[in-house]
Amino acid sequence: MSEYIFLFDLDSTISKKEILPTISMRIGKLEKMRELTEATMRGEIPFRTSFLNRVKILTPVNVSEVNALVAEIPLNEAISQFIRENRERCYVLTGNLDVWISGLMRKIGMDQHVYCSKAEVREDRITQVISVVDKELMAKQFVQPLVVIGDGDNDSGMAKYADIAIGFGGVRNIAPSLLRNIDYAFYDDIRCAEFLKSLL
Amino acid sequence: MDKKKITVIICCAGMGTRLGIGTTKALVNINGKPLILHQLELLDQYDDIRIVLGYQAERVISVVTKYRNDIMFAFNYDYKNTGAAASLSKALPGAREYVVSMDGDLVVHPQNFKEFLDYNGECIAVSDCNSDEPVHIDVENSKVVRFSKNGKYEWPGLVKIQSGRLTPHSGHTYEMLNTVLPIDVLHVQTRDIDTPDDYDRAVAWVEAGYERTGGKNE
Ligand SMILES: [Mg+2]
Numbered sequence: 322m323s324e325y326i327f328l329f330d331l332d333s334t335i336s337k338k339e340i341l342p343t344i345s346m347r348i349g350k351l352e353k354m355r356e357l358t359e360a361t362m363r364g365e366i367p368f369r370t371s372f373l374n375r376v377k378i379l380t381p382v383n384v385s386e387v388n389a390l391v392a393e394i395p396l397n398e399a400i401s402q403f404i405r406e407n408r409e410r411c412y413v414l415t416g417n418l419d420v421w422i423s424g425l426m427r428k429i430g431m432d433q434h435v436y437c438s439k440a441e442v443r444e445d446r447i448t449q450v451i452s453v454v455d456k457e458l459m460a461k462q463f464v465q466p467l468v469v470i471g472d473g474d475n476d477s478g479m480a481k482y483a484d485i486a487i488g489f490g491g492v493r494n495i496a497p498s499l500l501r502n503i504d505y506a507f508y509d510d511i512r513c514a515e516f517l518k519s520l521l
Numbered sequence: 522m523d524k525k526k527i528t529v530i531i532c533c534a535g536m537g538t539r540l541g542i543g544t545t546k547a548l549v550n551i552n553g554k555p556l557i558l559h560q561l562e563l564l565d566q567y568d569d570i571r572i573v574l575g576y577q578a579e580r581v582i583s584v585v586t587k588y589r590n591d592i593m594f595a596f597n598y599d600y601k602n603t604g605a606a607a608s609l610s611k612a613l614p615g616a617r618e619y620v621v622s623m624d625g626d627l628v629v630h631p632q633n634f635k636e637f638l639d640y641n642g643e644c645i646a647v648s649d650c651n652s653d654e655p656v657h658i659d660v661e662n663s664k665v666v667r668f669s670k671n672g673k674y675e676w677p678g679l680v681k682i683q684s685g686r687l688t689p690h691s692g693h694t695y696e697m698l699n700t701v702l703p704i705d706v707l708h709v710q711t712r713d714i715d716t717p718d719d720y721d722r723a724v725a726w727v728e729a730g731y732e733r734t735g736g737k738n739e
Contacts, residue, residue, distance in 0.1 A: 486613075490582075491590070500579065501598070504611070508582075508590040516593060519615025 323410050325520055328461060328479060330456075330471030331415035333421070333492035335429070337395040340373050340417060344390050350378050362475035364498055369453045372416050372438065376450055383445045384420050392424035397491060399514035400470075405430050407521065414456050414479060420447070430480055457481065461508065463491065470513070485520065489513055522641050528616040528684065528689030529567050531560060534544035534575030540720055544716040545577040546626035548584060549714060552727050555584055556714075557625060559727075563634050569593075569617055571607040572625075575600035605678075606697040619643075620687065622694065624678035626714055628723045630731045633709035637679065644705040645698075647678035652713040656695050664703035668695040673739035677711040680704075 332339050345354035354375060379387060380482040381497035404411045408430040415422065418440045426432045436459045439451040457478025460469065469476070469483035474496040480486035480503055488495035488506040491513070495506055534545040541699040558584040559574075563732065564570055571593040574581050578596060585592055597603065609622050621638065639645055644664045647658050657672035658665050668676065680698060690697040698704075712723040726732070 429729065490586075497579070500596075504596060506594040506596070508586045508592070512591045512593060516615055 323520060324466050325410070325468045325484070326465045327407070327411045327485070327517065327520075328460060328463070328467055328469045329400075329413050329471065330476050330479075331413055331417055333472045334470055335396055335400055335413065336425075337397055337405070337492055339392055340394055340422075341379065343394060344382075344387055345378060347390060348379070348382055349431045354378050355383075361475070362473045362493075362496060368416055372453055373450060376418065376440070380447050384442050384447060385445055386405075387421045388424045391421050391482060392428055394425065396429070396470045397489075397510040397513075398469065399510045400489070400517075401429050403439075403514045403517050408434065410521075414454070414459055416454055416475065418447075418450070445450075457500065468517070470517075471499065472496065474498050487513070504521070522619070522639055524567055524638075526618045527567060527621055527638070528569045528571065528612075528619070529564055529614045529623070530571045530572045530573065530609055530616075531557070531614075531623055531625055532605055532643070532678075533557065533581060534597040534608040535605070536625045537576055538593070539715055540717055544715060545581060545739045547581050548577070549626075551599075551628065551724055552616065556628065557581060557585060558588055558714050560625075560627065561585070561588055563631055563692070567638075571595055571612040571616075573597055573612050575608070594597045604690075604692040604694070604696075606690040606692050606694045608688075609694055609697070610691070611690065613684060613687060616684040618683060618685075620682055620684045621681045622679070623668065626725065627677060627679060628712040628714060629677070629679070630710040632731075633707075637707050637709055638728075639682065640681065640707055643682050644680070644707045645679055646707050646709045646711075648672035649708055650675040651711075651717055656693075658706075660706050661703075663706055664705050668702050669697060674702045674706075674708075677709065679711075 338365045342354050345351045411433045413435040415437050418438050426435050429474040438453045440447045441449050460479035460482040466484045468485045469479050470487045472489050477499045486503040490508045491510050548555045573595045575597045582591040597608045597611050655675040657669045658674045658676045659667045659669050659672040663722050686701045716718045
């Protein structure tokens with residue numbers, strides 16, 4: 322048995338869709354959200370700036386409502402199952418907000434295994450963002466050998482600290498900056514999970 | 522042989538060409554199709570296929586994933602400083618009992634290739650000499666006994682071997698294999714595509730249904 326710890330990106334790696342754009346669509350604010358999300362994934366806007374702006378778009382919605390919608394987002398089944406079956410060795414590393422993803426994290430058994438951004442909530446509304454996670458810094462703090470799985474530009478930082486870096490392009494194309502920093506790429510959920518199992 | 526026991530590794534990392542067309546050999550057009558798709562069609566019944574990429578990786582990925590998306594891609598961006606064995610080694614983690622390793626520029630007779638894949642156990646493919654800088658092979662009693670400079674046959678880069686017998690290496694693939702010989706030999710017809718003349722001959726050969734025309738030495 323190996324000692325690898327598996328570090329997963331959330332959006333488009335565990336989930337079958339980008340989470341914030343999907344929520345915006347439900348409340349009719351897709352266009353603005355999509356522009357920001359796409360530009361961020363291409364690496365044109367720093368993640369923190371873009372994330373704070375994207376949170377603003379969803380601020381008028383009740384937190385409990387967003388949380389429930391996020392929990393229903395379709396998932397890459399084989400990857401999620403790998404996480405459920407190996408929860409003690411898996412962690413989720415996402416820029417998304419604790420108050421929005423807690424339901425989803427519980428669903429895949431990661432509620433105690435997630436590093437994410439944090440916000441303050443009063444009367445079911447976000448009053449302010451407290452911290453925005455820096456994935457590269459977080460990944461750097463792990464002392465066990467790491468397998469990192471992601472798809473976006475902001476996963477390149479954590480890929481640098483991985484012993485094995487994997488790109489998952491099954492939902493959207495792997496960001497070019499990430500593709501240059503990975504050891505393996507998969508475009509099929511099942512094949513990706515099979516390979517992860519072989520690394521256990 | 523049980524196809525579920527086999528991992529197929531196609532090494533395309535350093536496949537630049539002297540053909541003067543600025544594309545990796547994996548994407549060279551052979552009778553209307555990129556070479557890599559000709560290879561994948563012959564591997565339709567295999568479900569653990571790994572392609573090692575470096576030069577023009579994104580282009581190869583986009584062509585391959587349109588054909589099938591259950592491929593594992595491995596990257597060797599250091600292909601200029603390492604041998605083909607480094608590419609092969611990169612794709613070995615978690616491999617099944619047998620590994621089939623082949624080069625991304627292999628144009629092979631489909632029936633011969635099938636016989637090679639089905640062959641029960643380890644084997645090394647040999648072909649008649651037709652390249653500029655061949656790796657030669659010495660054969661004794663139907664077994665490959667050594668790689669050499671002037672053996673009777675040429676090694677087209679095709680081998681099937683137990684994955685547990687391979688040790689990661691960064692030089693030439695034949696150096697990696699030298700320690701595990703002797704291995705059974707299987708004759709296959711192949712064509713090289715190193716030069717524009719080679720290319721024309723290979724295309725003619727494929728077009729003629731892999732009939733024996735167009736070999737350099739025929
Ligand atoms: Mg993502």
